[in-house]
Amino acid sequence: MSGFVWQRRWRGPVQAVIFDWAGTTVDHGCMAPALAFTRTFEAAGVPVTIAEARAPMGAEKRDHIAALMAMPRIADAWAATHGHEPREQDIDNLYAAFLPHQLAVIADHAAPVPGCLETVRALRQRGIRIGANTGYAQAMMDVLAPAAAAHGYVPDDSVNASDVPRGRPAPSMALRNAANLGVDAVAACIKVDDTPVGIEEGLAAGMWTVGVALSGNEAALSHDALQALAPEARAALRRRTHERLARTGAHLVIDSVADFLPALAEIEARLARGEQP
Known part of the structure; x- marks a missing residue:
């Protein structure tokens, strides 16, 4: 019979999990960049x-500043203060000013999110490779990576972000992770992120995506602050953040x-049934 096409599908196990950094694996609440952006603009x-400051979170940091400067309220405030609409040079100057603010706080927010180390250990025991990517540039990771390693x-x-031509939501970082980790198919990868733009990155790369709702930028709370919430407030926050990431396409x-491990089990069951990202 005519009209049928052959479709190639990955039905093997998950081979790699690619985590975001701040708000996903370290820095509960994604506090370091939020502090740095507010201090820079102040x-x-x-x-x-x-x-x-949190709205464009997950993007490459100069792109993040450009997105802030494009917000009508901020653009109007900039014009009122500086006598002209935001310019490319202003964005460059703010990015240069942002770097020392970011570097000053990043090591203080390098502790892993509770449960991160146990999850990573369980994944490695299954032979799953661990990738990571970030909107941070190399200078920032030169501080964060050794602090997290400690x-x-x-x-x-x-x-x-400084390793690729285009940052999120482009798929460049996730695809480079996949290549470096030697996976057989992007459908064998899961991208885990606490921001909509990070979920969009994973989707653009053709990967499974898992949103992280309460430890990251969407909830915007330290671990202690999250634990201190009344049950009703925590439930409302959970509903709001879950819905936001689900709407992004996670x-x-x-x-x-x-x-994460139950999510991994569900994705591997879906792969076994022939489903694709």
Whole structure:
């Protein structure tokens, strides 16, 4: 019979998990970049709110600043303070000013999210490779990576925004991770991220995606602050953050990496049934 086409599918196991850094595996609440952005804009005479600073989180950091400068309120405040609309040179100057603020706080927020080390250990016991990528540039990772290693977290491969021509939501970093880790198919990879733009990266790369709702930028709370929430407030926050990441297209959404193993089991069951990302 005519009209049929052959479709090639990966039905093997997951071979690699590619985690985001801040808010996913380390720095509960994604606190370091939020602090650095607010301090940078305050020093430039145009304070931004924490909510504004967090909105483009996950992007390469110069792109993040450009996105903030494009927000109408911030653009208007910039024009009122500096006498002109935001320019490319202003973005360059802010990025240069941002770097020391980021480097000053990054090591203080390098502790792994609770459950991260146990999850990574369980994945390695199954022969699954551990990738990592980030909107941070190399100078920032030169501080964060050894600080995280001192706490016991060392991925098998890490790719930075400065390593690729285009940062998130482009798939470049995730695809480079996959190549470096030697996987057989992108469908054998899971991208885990706490930001919508990080989920979009994984989807663009053709990978399974898992959103992290409560340990990252969407919830925007330290571990202690999250634990201190009343049950009703925590439940409301959970609903809101899960819905936000699900709307981005994440295949599954979990609270934190501590809850990742059941998500892995579900994805491997879906692969065995012939489903694809």
